[in-house]
Amino acid sequence: MSVRILALVGSLRAGSHNRQLAEAAVKVAPEGSDIQLYEGLADIPFYNEDIDVEGDVPAAAARLREAAAAADALLLFTPEYNGTIPAVLKNAIDWLSRPYGTGAITDKPVAVVGTAFGQYGGVWAQDEARKAVGIAGGKVLEDVKLSIPGSVTRFAETHPADDAEVVAQIAEVVTRLHGHGTDQAAA
Template sequence: MSVRILALVGSLRAGSTNRQLAEAAVKVAPEGAEVSLYEGLADIPFYNEDVDVEGSVPASAARLREAAQAADAFLLVSPEYNGTIPAVLKNAIDWLSRPYGAGAFSGKPVAVVGTAFGQFGGVWAQDEARKSVGIAGGKVLEDVKLSIPGSLTRFAETHPADDAEVAAQLAEVVARLHGHAGESAAA
């Protein structure tokens, strides 16, 4: 059985090192795990309960929910914006948290990783993402973490997939997420 892992990237910038980190996750995924990057977070309007009713859900939000429902696990890849989670990633979590108690994250394993320019690699944002997705119903893997500091210099001329240390650490994260997703499916 193949495990489908949906990667949500909290940066919209074309040259984002966090997007590159997600691309690296696709490359290092173990056999039996399929990591796919969700495209289209920029198109989803801010969550609004007034439009989250049958017949009014924006098509972009419905596509996100459909992709998330089909996923067995999630990899959230978050930079840190002003000490916290980027709005685009928080918005995706909000849309996927509904309907209350039965959102797409419900009971599915979630790992959070990321890179940032600062010396701590975005841990505050990643901690906020873990908190938010946990409240949204995800089974947060608190011991599966990867925060890479100094992103602008470390990845200035090297893609994360070509950084042996980062690729190995990321492969371990994806393998552990894959394992937890397999356990959840078997339960």
């Protein structure tokens, strides 16, 4: 049974280290895991109930909801902007939380990881993302974590997929998420 994992990256920057970390996750995914790196978070309008109308949801938001609904689990990659979660990732979580109680991530396993320049690797942003996605209905895997500090220097000349320590760590995250996603896929 294939486990479909939707990866959302909270940085839109072309050279984003979190994007590179997501690419590494795709490379090390265990057999039976299909990780889809979602493209298009930049196209989704800010959440507004006035435009979240059944049958008339903005196309970019509808695509995100469809992708999340088709996934067995989600893997969020977040940098830390001013001590918290980036707006683009929070906006995606807001769209996925609706309709209230039946959003596309309701009861789905969600892991949050990331890398940031600071000495703690974006822990605050990851904690905020876990809080938001849990309130939104996701089943947050509190024991599946990865915070990589010093991204600007650590990945200045090395892609995360070429860093043996990072590869082992992200492989462990994906393997554990895969296990939770297997349960979801079987349900």
